[in-house]
Amino acid sequence: MLKKMTFAAALATATILSGAASAKTFVFCSEGSPEGFDPGLYTAGTTFDAAAHTVYNRLLEFKKGTTETEPGLAESYETSADGLEYTFKLRSGVKFQTTDYFTPTRDLNADDVIFSYDRQMNKDNPWNQYIAGGSWEYFAGMGFPDLIASIEKVDDMTVKFKLKRKEAPFLANVAMPFASIMSKEYADKLEAAGTKEKLNQQPLGTGPFQFVAYQQDAAIRYKANPDYWGGKQKIDDLVFAITTDAAVRYQKLQAGECHLMPYPNAADVQAMKSNPALTVQEQEGLNIAYVAFNTTQAPFDKVEVRKALSMAVNKQAIVDAVFQGAATPAKNPIPPTMWSYNDAVQDDTYDPEAAKKMLEDAGVKDLSMKVWAMPVARPYMLNARRAAELMQSDFAKVGVNVEIVSYEWAEYLERSKAKDRDGAVILGWTGDNGDPDNFLDTLLGCDAIGGNNRAQWCNKEFDDLVTKAKESSDQAERTKLYEQAQVIFKKEAPWITVDHSLSVVPMRKEVTGFVQSPLGDFAFDGVDLAE
Amino acid sequence: MVRFLLGRLAVLIPTFIGVSIIAFSFIRLLPGDPVALLSGERVMSPERHAIISAQLGFDRPIVVQYLDYIWGILRGDFGTSIVTKQPILESFFALFPATLELSICAILFAIILGIPAGIFAAIKRGSFFDQTIMGTALVGYSMPIFWWGLLLIILFSGILQWTPVSGRISLLYFFPPVTGFMLIDSLISGQAGAFKSAASHLILPTIVLGTIPLAVIARQTRSAMLEVLSEDYVRTARAKGLSPLRVIGVHALRNAMIPVITTIGLQVGVMLAGAILTETIFSWPGIGKWMVDSVFRRDYPVIQGGLLMIAAIIMVVNLIVDLLYGLINPRIRH
Numbered sequence: 001m002l003k004k005m006t007f008a009a010a011l012a013t014a015t016i017l018s019g020a021a022s023a024k025t026f027v028f029c030s031e032g033s034p035e036g037f038d039p040g041l042y043t044a045g046t047t048f049d050a051a052a053h054t055v056y057n058r059l060l061e062f063k064k065g066t067t068e069t070e071p072g073l074a075e076s077y078e079t080s081a082d083g084l085e086y087t088f089k090l091r092s093g094v095k096f097q098t099t100d101y102f103t104p105t106r107d108l109n110a111d112d113v114i115f116s117y118d119r120q121m122n123k124d125n126p127w128n129q130y131i132a133g134g135s136w137e138y139f140a141g142m143g144f145p146d147l148i149a150s151i152e153k154v155d156d157m158t159v160k161f162k163l164k165r166k167e168a169p170f171l172a173n174v175a176m177p178f179a180s181i182m183s184k185e186y187a188d189k190l191e192a193a194g195t196k197e198k199l200n201q202q203p204l205g206t207g208p209f210q211f212v213a214y215q216q217d218a219a220i221r222y223k224a225n226p227d228y229w230g231g232k233q234k235i236d237d238l239v240f241a242i243t244t245d246a247a248v249r250y251q252k253l254q255a256g257e258c259h260l261m262p263y264p265n266a267a268d269v270q271a272m273k274s275n276p277a278l279t280v281q282e283q284e285g286l287n288i289a290y291v292a293f294n295t296t297q298a299p300f301d302k303v304e305v306r307k308a309l310s311m312a313v314n315k316q317a318i319v320d321a322v323f324q325g326a327a328t329p330a331k332n333p334i335p336p337t338m339w340s341y342n343d344a345v346q347d348d349t350y351d352p353e354a355a356k357k358m359l360e361d362a363g364v365k366d367l368s369m370k371v372w373a374m375p376v377a378r379p380y381m382l383n384a385r386r387a388a389e390l391m392q393s394d395f396a397k398v399g400v401n402v403e404i405v406s407y408e409w410a411e412y413l414e415r416s417k418a419k420d421r422d423g424a425v426i427l428g429w430t431g432d433n434g435d436p437d438n439f440l441d442t443l444l445g446c447d448a449i450g451g452n453n454r455a456q457w458c459n460k461e462f463d464d465l466v467t468k469a470k471e472s473s474d475q476a477e478r479t480k481l482y483e484q485a486q487v488i489f490k491k492e493a494p495w496i497t498v499d500h501s502l503s504v505v506p507m508r509k510e511v512t513g514f515v516q517s518p519l520g521d522f523a524f525d526g527v528d529l530a531e
Numbered sequence: 532m533v534r535f536l537l538g539r540l541a542v543l544i545p546t547f548i549g550v551s552i553i554a555f556s557f558i559r560l561l562p563g564d565p566v567a568l569l570s571g572e573r574v575m576s577p578e579r580h581a582i583i584s585a586q587l588g589f590d591r592p593i594v595v596q597y598l599d600y601i602w603g604i605l606r607g608d609f610g611t612s613i614v615t616k617q618p619i620l621e622s623f624f625a626l627f628p629a630t631l632e633l634s635i636c637a638i639l640f641a642i643i644l645g646i647p648a649g650i651f652a653a654i655k656r657g658s659f660f661d662q663t664i665m666g667t668a669l670v671g672y673s674m675p676i677f678w679w680g681l682l683l684i685i686l687f688s689g690i691l692q693w694t695p696v697s698g699r700i701s702l703l704y705f706f707p708p709v710t711g712f713m714l715i716d717s718l719i720s721g722q723a724g725a726f727k728s729a730a731s732h733l734i735l736p737t738i739v740l741g742t743i744p745l746a747v748i749a750r751q752t753r754s755a756m757l758e759v760l761s762e763d764y765v766r767t768a769r770a771k772g773l774s775p776l777r778v779i780g781v782h783a784l785r786n787a788m789i790p791v792i793t794t795i796g797l798q799v800g801v802m803l804a805g806a807i808l809t810e811t812i813f814s815w816p817g818i819g820k821w822m823v824d825s826v827f828r829r830d831y832p833v834i835q836g837g838l839l840m841i842a843a844i845i846m847v848v849n850l851i852v853d854l855l856y857g858l859i860n861p862r863i864r865h
Contacts, residue, residue: 027702033824035614043569131616133586137569140579200616216625217816217824219702239702243814244824247681251689252696410563410829451576 023236026511026527029249029258030240033217036131037203039177040120043137045520050240052177053523054222055097056205059088059113060175064526065515067286067338067434069175073108073206074159083166083473088113090157095227096183097210101202104185108206110153115184117151120144127187130196138178142432166471168478172433177521180205208525209238217242234513234528253278253506259529260507260514262522266324266382272506279511284337285503286518287380288330288439289428290495291371291391292454294421299364306493308358309424310348312398318390319499322383326504330497332486334439337518338431339475340482345490347497356398368401370423372416376409379520380428380501387498388426416454424496425454430520436482441466444494457494539853543846547839551604554838555597558831565589565613565829587613600835609839610832612825619836623818627840628711629699630810630817634802636733637741642795645745649752649791654779656757664749671746676805680739680812687735694734697814701728740809744798751794755787762786788859796852800845 034050035042042048061072074088094108119127120136121144139145147170149162163170173179186204190196203211208230209222220240224233241258243249249261250268254275264272273280293300293309300306315329331347334340359367373388374381381387385406392402405423407415416425432438442448445466446458462485469481489495505516510530517523566583567575575583584590588599603610609619648668652661688696695701699713706720714733717725759765760783768782769775807819814820818837825833 025702036616041616132611133583133613134616135569135579135583135586137575140576197616213705215708215816216622217820218699218814221705241698241702241814242816243697244820245812245814248684248697248812248814251684255688255692255696257696257698257702408562410565410568414564414567 024234024529025237025239026235026260026524026529027239027241027258028522028524029243029252029261030220030522031242031246031249031262032244033242034214034220036200037211037214038131038200039180040116040136040139041131041134041200043141048177049522050220051203052180053207053521053525054209054238055203055207055211056177056180056182057207058175058177058179058181060171062175062434062517062519065517067172067431067518069171072175073113073181077171079473083168083471084163086161086163086170087154088159088161090159091229092157094206094229096186096206097204097225098227099202099204099210099212101198102183102186102189102204104183106185108181108183109156110159111184112181113159114151114153115187116179116181117148120178121148126191127196127199131200134200136178138176138432142173142176142178144173166473168470168473169433169435169437172435172438176433208233212237230525233525235524238524250506253508256508259511260505260522262505263379264504264506266322266326269324269326269504269506277509278506279509281505281507281514281516282326282502283505283516283518284328284335285379285501285520286335286337286431286434287428287520288333288335288500289378289380289387289426289498290330290333291424291426291498292416292495293424294419295455295457295494296419297422299362299367300424302362302364303492304358304362305364306496307348308355308362308364308398309395309400310493310496311351311358312355312400313391313394313496313498314350315498316350317394318387321390322381322386323499323501327499327501330500331490333444333489333495333497334436334482334486335431335500338434338436338439340436340479340486342483342486344483345486347490348493352394352397359398359400366399366401368403369395370405371395371402372412372423372425372427373404373406374409374412374426375406378428379430379503380499381426382501384426417450417452419450419456421456426498427454428498432519434519436478437466437470440482440485440489441470444489455494457492459488459492459494462488462492536854539850543850546846547843550842551601551835551839552597554835554842555600556593558829558834559593561829563829565831568829569613604839609836612833613830614825614828614833619832622821622833623836623840625708625711626816626818626821628708629713629815630803630806630819632712632714633733633736633740633809633815633817634799634806636737637802637805638744638795638798640737640741641744641748641798645748646752646791649749650756650779650784652749652753653756653760661753665753668746668749671742672750674742676739676743676808677812679742680735680809683735683739684812695728695732697732697812699729699732699815700725701732704728736809736813736815739812740802740805743801743805744795747794747798747801748791752787752791755790756783759783759787785859789856792852792855792859796849799848803841803845 032046034047035044037051039048039052058072059074060069063070073091073094075091077086077088079086090108096104119125120139122128147163147167149164152160154160183204187199190198208225208228210225212221212223214220219242222238224236226232243252246263246265250264252258253261272278293306295301319327319329331345332342371388371391374384377383388404392404395402429439429443443452444457446463449456449458465481465485469478472478503516503520507514512528512530513526566580588596611618648664652664655661684696687694704722704725706716709716709719713729717729765778765783768778806817807823810817810819811823822837
């Protein structure tokens with residue numbers, strides 16, 4: 001009897017669900033499974049696409065296609081004169097999603113904002129350890145534990161953040177996925193039911209799409225949130241079809257089994273462009289690939305040696321061989337799409353003869369060095385081994401003998417941090433929040449030595465400029481400071497800047513309204529399918 | 532028989548302990564720190580690293596970690612994934628039906644084609660037919676699964692558009708899993724076209740996963756048949772005037788099947804290994820794909836748990852194969 005009942009129930013559910021299948025469905029062939037659905041707990045873009053950009057909103061949002069922020073759940077904010085207090089005024093009438101697992105009884109208010117942050121910063125919050133072994137990696141990574149002094153509820157619709165020091169990138173950080181705003185009411189209900197872990201399995205927010213179901217490693221299903229404060233979406237259903245292999249994603253796109261795919265194989269892009277059923281969007285990615293010398297070790301402690309080696313590298317050849325043109329040679333440590341990019345900076349021109357002479361003048365003879373090649377493909381460097389081989393032959397032309405080394409990825413990241421590490425490391429970075437500070441200070445600041453500063457490079461003049469820019473809230477002033485910092489960087493050459501890759505997004509012709517994010521996110525609000 | 536069974540079960544215990552030690556220690560010998568991987572390029576401070584390692588219990592001596600792990604398994608607790616924080620057993624049982632369904636289809640495909648092909652090749656030994664079958668089998672056996680899968684996708688899904696590219700069922704159909712077997716669930720769902728969609732999604736992965744077992748079974752059947760056909764009792768049967776069909780089908784085949792069944796049993800291990808690649812190509816949400824993802828993430832508990840469960844399955848299948856011998860050949864009664 002019981003069996004029969006379950007069967008009947010399943011049948012009923014199935015019938016209801018299948019009703020929605022005939023509606024306008026957008027399918028995204030995503031590249032991997034999300035780690036979970038609580039964006040605070042994770043760092044992978046795949047997870048953010050699945051959880052943060054669909055289900056949730058933030059106080060501020062990145063304006064579509066840019067790295068500038070615009071009002072999100074906060075309709076406005078004020079900064080105190082000393083730059084230490086930010087007061088956010090919340091949008092009124094914002095509804096949380098109504099799903100089959102939760103029905104909200106109230107709109108968004110200050111309690112939700114405080115809950116969303118406090119659970120990450122306060123060890124005594126009952127939600128701080130709601131998942132065994134869970135940790136708030138991005139919250140820590142962006143320095144929030146040392147930055148935020150307190151978060152106060154001024155009234156039901158106003159929240160005040162007090163900071164311990166001035167920090168201009170704070171506003172951009174607030175728009176990042178980890179700062180997504182959750183429903184306190186939903187969390188309370190889960191806590192009362194003793195099922196806290198559901199927060200990471202059945203997300204519930206204010207975003208454009210609401211969660212329907214996750215079939216592990218196969219598909220994630222959403223439907224448009226009918227109560228979305230930004231208006232209901234034009235598509236009815238959104239499906240992430242998890243397809244890990246890029247060649248298979250391409251086949252699915254061609255067969256019409258999905259509408260849009262991320263991360264194509266570089267070798268397929270030409271064929272995609274000539275396929276009349278597809279369009280290919282290209283945009284410069286917010287990234288940089290670099291080769292970091294250890295500037296504390298001889299002979300790389302000498303500027304002339306670093307300059308000479310930088311001049312010895314044929315970057316265009318690397319871009320052609322590794323990216324088949326889908327990248328541009330880099331001259332600055334930040335990408336051209338980022339504000340404050342200094343286009344006046346002159347790159348070291350490729351000139352093996354001059355480089356050879358410079359090395360001789362610096363007294364460097366028969367130099368043997370290691371070049372580290374990453375074992376994995378990243379958006380900014382698809383094939384580090386190939387790039388290293390090209391550098392090896394470039395360096396051979398100036399009389400430098402290169403040994404290429406590589407380690408397992410985690411090992412590579414760990415070992416390359418060491419202060420007494422040898423040689424030069426190929427690595428890169430993709431921006432988190434679109435702020436130049438997230439490149440210049442994070443990767444080249446004196447504080448980052450032994451961490452992200454793989455060149456172990458500490459230049460007082462550069463560091464002062466970057467620190468000053470971080471504390472100023474005047475964008476024009478910050479721009480000037482960062483432009484100067486880039487000049488010093490180029491003069492000192494702690495890195496060989498290699499490339500900024502293009503982010504290539506193939507989609508079906510019928511897709512309209514998709515705007516690429518320079519931050520590399522895939523968000524589908526505003527997307528539609530032409531008939 | 533019961534004594535034999537108990538004896539075999541007793542052997543399983545030390546084997547299982549051995550596997551658990553190997554699974555536990557080998558993945559830790561791999562370079563790569565799962566805690567550091569949690570933050571990627573974004574560098575974790577040493578203090579934070581220490582806190583998280585302690586939370587996950589990685590700061591304890593490896594022997595303590597192992598004993599703790601075994602103690603958990605004895606209580607049915609395989610731990611939780613470092614990355615997804617889901618209990619291992621829950622994920623395993625959610626994903627295993629997908630692998631099982633694919634493996635059953637693949638092994639049936641291999642048996643249904645492989646045994647007749649082997650028999651015919653043996654009967655027509657040295658003929659053009661024999662050489663073609665054995666040549667094809669050799670090619671099938673040597674084919675890299677990954678390449679073979681992509682080739683079939685490009686031809687049948689891309690150019691001819693006969694079959695879907697990947698997944699278990701068209702995304703138009705959605706129903707809660709009842710058995711976890713898509714063919715059965717799609718029938719239960721009652722949605723028009725769902726079963727057809729599920730079946731068409733199975734075709735290419737079945738062929739890809741079944742190719743190596745098919746080649747092995749065909750070759751094994753051929754050689755076993757050849758051996759049996761030259762036996763005296765087969766000659767006697769022929770001399771008695773029995774029909775060729777009866778000689779081959781009853782007298783020869785029954786004995787020839789013993790090594791073939793052993794081979795089929797051994798293919799279960801090959802199958803699970805092949806599933807890792809097949810599932811990755813066809814985005815098939817089974818345990819193979821789950822394990823591959825976990826290796827890249829250094830998700831120790833998932834790799835350990837998955838290996839142990841797979842080892843257990845292989846051991847049980849081998850036990851069943853041993854028991855089957857008795858049924859096929861009454862002379863082997865343990």
